[in-house]
Amino acid sequence: MVSRTTADAKGDVVVLLIGMRINRFWAVHLWLPVLLAMVRMLRELGKDPGRGLRAKVLLTASPRTYYVVQYWESKEKLYAYATAPDAFHHKAWAALNRKERGGKLRGEVGIWHETYVVPEGSYEAIYGDMPPVGLAAAHGQVPLERRGRSAKDRFAYRSRKEPAAEQAG
Template identity: 30%
Template sequence: MVFCGTPSFSWLDLFFVFACLVGCFVRRVIATLPESMPELCLIRLGIQVRSVRAVFYAIRLARAIDRSAAEAIVAGAGLLHSERFSLGRKHFGVWQYWRSFEDLEAWSHRPPHSEWWRQAVERMRTKGDLGIYHETFLVPRDRIESIYLDCAPAGLAVFGTTGEPVGSMTASRGRLGRG
């Protein structure tokens, strides 16, 4: 852009102006852990299928996981939120957000989790047509940041403390307390 003389605009300038105008209308939300939580226990449970028959079993297993997650939330067992993910037709699972590792551990040793887990392990052992894994993360509250742009609540925004990003909270660095 030239500010003295004849104005000329490049396509990049016009794109920048348009992006700024559109950005003015984007609903932005940040989410943090509730103050009462020093850390978040996050678990990713994945299912990988290797045959058509295993697909049908995995769908039933996913429904059982959804039911037990709903029961855990209603019972106040420490599960804050559970949502499915998919990495293609043969690999899917759930992300679960727990109040603490102790809550997750206590829940995992009781039915219904212990029952469907045992059945899945038996299926893996006898048929070998699916694989199951889990990854557990313990994340201190000062190591979590999030922003949601024109999204329905997902993940941390479902149960966390939400607000509008202002000042330093508009950047990841600020939300992580690093400047």
């Protein structure tokens, strides 16, 4: 393992933060299905890399708050998964909406998500004696010197896109 590395991301980076908060622990029958649905969606995405999920990090913010940091290939692939009728997300979201409209959730569980499309030049990463995690797990890891030793240098890095004629050559 190289001791100091950075993520090998090129172009825009798509990050989805998604989670849940257990508002009432005793309502296990209402919040446990939400938690298990996230596990099932992550398993489904893991089995089909073509859907666009590149990496994920599962986190616990407190005994009642759980979330996942997800790194996606593109916002288009994220939207495609979220709206695909054949994906489990579609079924889970419909069931959750039915429970909310029917008043069955009554605040026992909260859900949230935030999506960010981060343009190249607006992110940087450094890892010391770490296996690939986060952005490096999503895009690969390179020695720090390839992108610059300082954060300023890494922010200034731009991937070089080869012209189509050179790629075909």
